Amino acid sequence: MIVLYHCMSARSFRPLWTLEELGLPYDLRMLPFPPRALARAYLDVNPLGTIPLLIDGETRMTESAAICQYLCARSAPTPLHVEVAEADFGAYLNYLHFGEATLTFPQTLVLRYARFEPEARRQPQVAEDYAKWFLARLRTLEPLLASRAHLCAGRFTAADISVGYALMLAEHSGLATQFTPAVQMYWNRLKQRDGYVRALQMQERAARAQGVTVVPAPDTTGPP
Numbered sequence: 001m002i003v004l005y006h007c008m009s010a011r012s013f014r015p016l017w018t019l020e021e022l023g024l025p026y027d028l029r030m031l032p033f034p035p036r037a038l039a040r041a042y043l044d045v046n047p048l049g050t051i052p053l054l055i056d057g058e059t060r061m062t063e064s065a066a067i068c069q070y071l072c073a074r075s076a077p078t079p080l081h082v083e084v085a086e087a088d089f090g091a092y093l094n095y096l097h098f099g100e101a102t103l104t105f106p107q108t109l110v111l112r113y114a115r116f117e118p119e120a121r122r123q124p125q126v127a128e129d130y131a132k133w134f135l136a137r138l139r140t141l142e143p144l145l146a147s148r149a150h151l152c153a154g155r156f157t158a159a160d161i162s163v164g165y166a167l168m169l170a171e172h173s174g175l176a177t178q179f180t181p182a183v184q185m186y187w188n189r190l191k192q193r194d195g196y197v198r199a200l201q202m203q204e205r206a207a208r209a210q211g212v213t214v215v216p217a218p219d220t221t222g223p224p
């Protein structure tokens, strides 16, 4: 069975959401955030100390967007996956990785320097600069989403999960209030998906059952 190591509402939510959309069985192992400080034994399983970690037989993966791609390709044919022969194959891969590399990375700097670090190490200017960076890059999706319901291939795919998680993170980082109208409507639609709602329920249920806090990882604050 597929094993997914996960912290509440952290990037590992992408594979969790994908597993729910695909209806695959999985074993969800919840960790407190950050695991490298609060679950030291996890370093034996994943020396990077990061989540997600997905184990599927001999396969071990630690990149959330790549895991979504892997799960969908492994389950093909599925509408979540865009095949090489489809016209939007390139757009699919681009948005899948845009969600992490372009839309999530700047938010992690916002969270780190505005929230996670101890007060003396916080850097409001860095947080503000990367918030602007995130919002400027997000705005490039506005014309596209004003004219279509999904990012590519005319249907909901793993690319929407990847970008969708970046929008979910923005709700936690406080940047969602600055979404442009079509991005906001797109995010509202994604949140209504059964797979998204089930993923939220599954992480909460698993956290409670495993005695792990249900506070979302992005809402964690560093010491004063």
Ligand SMILES: N[C@@H](CCC(=O)N[C@@H](CS)C(=O)NCC(=O)O)C(=O)O
Pocket (backbone or CB within 6 Å): 010, 011, 012, 034, 035, 036, 049, 050, 051, 052, 062, 063, 064, 065, 100
């Ligand atoms: N690019 C990786 C980033 C993985 C990552 O940095 N995850 C964060 C949580 S969202 C983490 O584990 N942080 C804890 C730490 O760095 O100690 C991905 O997309 O999965």
